[in-house]
Amino acid sequence: MTRTPKGAELEDKSFCWDDRVQPGRVHRSLYVDREVFDLEQRRIFGATWIYLAHESELAESDTFVARRLGPRPIIVTRDHKGMLHALINRCTHRGAAVCRATAGKARYFTCGYHGWTFSNDGACVDIPLDDAYGPAFEKRDRNLGRVPFLATYRGFIFGTLNPKKGEQPLTDHLGPAADRIDEWIAHNGGDHTKIRVAGAQRFLVNGNWKCIYDNAGDGYHPEYSHQSLLRMTQERHGEGMDLDYFAGGIDATPMYSQALGNGHTFIDQRPCMFESSVFDRQRPQPGREAVAAELIRDVGEQRAKAQLETVPGAGMNLSIFPSLLFIGNQFQVITPLAVDRTDLSWFATSRDDMPSGVNTLRLRTQEDFPMFGEVDDNANFESCFDGMAVPEMEWVDISRHLHTGVEKVDEAGVVTAPVSSDLHMRSYYKEWKRLMSSEPELVLG
């Protein structure tokens, strides 16, 4: 049995993960060990670019949203000059949260404990009775901790505590995944400033965050995990609807899986999804008839059809390692809370360049899969995590299409494989191992 490494041993710079991340399998300790989880919070969630918030959530000055960067509670703010900040939501005095709301408008944050007050750019602006701290005391030494590196790509705000990462352009980190984000934006009208977050459906999964991430690029599971959805759709609404192209022989379809570098991956459903009108084949969502009738009346049949085709989703599963997943017209954010507890939030989107009826139907569509599919996924993720508790069964299999010789690599280094491949897991574990093998110097600004 592979011995489980312990604290000091893991921290040692010469520790090698090769015993635990092997070509076709990974060790269960990566999922169940608290010490591995704690290391991940520094070496991954501190050290690489992590998605924090969407610009549309901070459209006005003096707005904020509360998020997490690994275990660190943060407030992402836009100050009165329009500048973005990501501040550590921890009073520099004793540690209490300076902001207890999840979102809103505020120019200042005042700690409820001793009244220390900070402006929304992080500056400490007031400390009650501060003469007791002596003549050398400066308020500016008590500014809120800040995520020192922020960068935005097409409205998606990322942050990192690692100067080595933060001093490189975010687009270097995204690589070819940036082009895929552009394609997702193009599906949604092409102007990212018109895409707006329209709330979130949040799930709590009793399992390690990687049990969820494993699935993000898994083209193998839909026919089995989502059998209830596929069967119900066929029984109630007939053949050829929705995701039916996942049923039977998926590797013979034109869908494919890709590794885009730096752990990012992509599954392309578009060749099947858009083979014929996707709106005509969509399982009917609430209000479909009224919206379609109103649109045809207002803009004519041709434009109405074009607008309705954007409702069902982008047909892209784009995973930006380690925590941002584009799915349909939504994006998911994975926030690890503990080794065995994960927040999985689905952020819905609306489009400012679409009629209200199209957006309403778009929302009805976006909330459909979480209730009809994600619930089964989550049940399976939790069950996998439970199974990883068996000490004598150490390995998680990631070997699909490892030995079939069908992977192709292009000149940019992008690897393409059949859609049922475990390429996604093998690819992100390569990046995971790289990051987990060095201790970055993390800094707060």
Next chain:
Amino acid sequence: MNSSISRDPSHDSSYVDDALYARLVALATDWQSRSVIKRDERPINEIAADCTALINAEVRFADSLELESWIACYAPECIYWIPASYGGGDPRQEITHEIHDRRRLEDRIARIRTGFAYSMVPPVRTTHVLGNFEMWSLEAKEVRARANFIIDAVNNDRRRVLSGWIGYSLVDVDHQWRIAVKQINLIDADQPQGNNSFFL
């Protein structure tokens, strides 16, 4: 909502239009903002008894997984709504945990009935407890109600308690009271939810 049904709402949801959404938002405001119910706004005892029986039966059928009897508690043109923000918001502009017309509610039932809905294998066992009933009636064929709820849910060795309040719009459909709108306000609507694939 139009009580004269020309289309089968199991397969056609033409009734879900902008006017219906406007009505849902107005209902949510009424459920939340009504303070003291005046004596002349209370339904007569016989109607109040019928409506209370309906509300209790609906959750009993949800608990016993008698889902055909459960959905029979709803008017043909109905809405079942679990907001993802506390208090409701406008579902035309924000995502919900669930908002179903009859067609999608029947899809929900059919999914569970396939036997392959792994979030319901084994079926989550629930016990609903309702209380703090308040009822008022502003027009002849509609009763509005509020109740608080606790749902104890067991999925093998996992146990959870959900709570909050429910807003109801009940309508007289051919002399039978039926649920036209049920809005379930989870006390933690904006927080991460567990496996809620049963009916709340």
